[in-house]
Amino acid sequence: MKVRLNRINDDYLFECTNEAGNKILMDNTSQPNAKGVSPMESLLIAAAACSGIDIISILKKQRQEITSFNAEVEGERIQVDEAKPFSHIKLTFNIEGAVDPAKALKAAELSFQKYCSVTKTLEPNVTVSFEVKVNGHMA
DSSP: OOEEEEEOSSSSOEEEEETTOOEEEEOOTTSTTOOSBOHHHHHHHHHHHHHHHHHHHHHHHTTOEEEEEEEEEEEEEOOBTTBOOEEEEEEEEEEEEEOOHHHHHHHHHHIIIIIOHHHHHHTTTSEEEEEEEETTEEO
16 A cells, blocks of 8 residues: 655645545645645544444445445544644444444444454554444434
């Protein structure tokens, strides 16, 4: 796996490109008029997308009908010398459709215990927790 980062302005805006040519913008969001996500925001996004792919894949194999899927992610940071790494990340998955709540919860558990490479990379330095809501109710 290889990605490229290319500075595209005179400040902090980077265009990041994967081997397939897909791109995202990253920027220093502490500056006004930032045009991309921060590196720390991208880590939260990566955790949500990685586990989201797992959950959807598992539920599709179980013939669950998902009509809407989204996630909210909150990261809690601590001061360590000059850096501020995450100490805790909490993900909330919101699933709509003809989905069995027990199956959705089990799919999330499998993602975090077994499949999600992003959150596995963060262990044991970051505590990761999650909750699953199906049709507005806690699974």
